[in-house]
Amino acid sequence: MKVFPNDASCKGYLADLKWHDGFECSKCGHDSGHRRKDHSYFCYKCQHVESATAGTLFHKVKFGLHKAFCIAFEMSTSSKGVSSIQMGKRFGIRQGTAWFFMQKVRKAMESSQRWPLSELVHVDEFVVGGQEEGKKGRSYNTKKTRIIVGVELSEKRGIKRAYAQVIDDYSAKSFTPFFERHISKKASVVTDKWTGYNPLKQTYDITQVPSSKGKNFKELHLVIHQIKSWLRTIPSHASKHHMDSYLNEFSFRLNRSQFKQSIFHKTIERMLDHKPYFHTQIIENLSV
Numbered sequence: 001m002k003v004f005p006n007d008a009s010c011k012g013y014l015a016d017l018k019w020h021d022g023f024e025c026s027k028c029g030h031d032s033g034h035r036r037k038d039h040s041y042f043c044y045k046c047q048h049v050e051s052a053t054a055g056t057l058f059h060k061v062k063f064g065l066h067k068a069f070c071i072a073f074e075m076s077t078s079s080k081g082v083s084s085i086q087m088g089k090r091f092g093i094r095q096g097t098a099w100f101f102m103q104k105v106r107k108a109m110e111s112s113q114r115w116p117l118s119e120l121v122h123v124d125e126f127v128v129g130g131q132e133e134g135k136k137g138r139s140y141n142t143k144k145t146r147i148i149v150g151v152e153l154s155e156k157r158g159i160k161r162a163y164a165q166v167i168d169d170y171s172a173k174s175f176t177p178f179f180e181r182h183i184s185k186k187a188s189v190v191t192d193k194w195t196g197y198n199p200l201k202q203t204y205d206i207t208q209v210p211s212s213k214g215k216n217f218k219e220l221h222l223v224i225h226q227i228k229s230w231l232r233t234i235p236s237h238a239s240k241h242h243m244d245s246y247l248n249e250f251s252f253r254l255n256r257s258q259f260k261q262s263i264f265h266k267t268i269e270r271m272l273d274h275k276p277y278f279h280t281q282i283i284e285n286l287s288v
């Protein structure tokens, strides 16, 4: 609130970041121009005026950059995550408007996949909403959302980082994209005795141990518990695609919990580097 007290200071910050290495006109590629009072840039060659938000995830934010910064701040720093209902009330905007903007922030929070989990990694799956009654273990006809999760542990078994992703079923075929995105081939992976992991042993170093009712995977179950309690604040009709966006947000925050000072700026930087994500695209993903 002190550093960015109003829309203009937020815009100034975006302009500083965007043209940090100099100006390049997005229309004609020319590199000379001047920055105007409203933090847009005027191109000397084609006279195009480019705003700091053009071509970024802040494109056409209707409720002002200050509120947008506040929402991005809450999402990246609040340890439990925040809902669009809370954000709407707090900043005087419609819940739907807040939700659309928050999907854009989540887009910026997607993993770059450049730093897969590479040390001791515990992997398991879970169902959102809990196991169905009367069915034990991995049921194939559940209608609930299935999620695979990998947690990287330190030598002292502290939780370092985690990723999670929606899966169709508990087969190696469904597990593979998650492993390819988020787990390094150098990692020492530990799972329970589920046979679905067997084919992955050709590529990954996987050890299987009995779960012993979760005793051997305490840290993993702590993360699962955190994900579940956070997802409870989210609409239950969330599509598969959107569920993944919530899981991205969860990982982004957890994996940077040691870097509380920089996480907000990192979020803003990523939003600035990302091309616009339009409402029509977000709506298309509702049914995926």
Ligand SMILES: [Zn+2]
Binding pocket: 025, 026, 027, 028, 029, 030, 043, 044, 045, 046, 047, 048
């Ligand atoms: Zn130009």
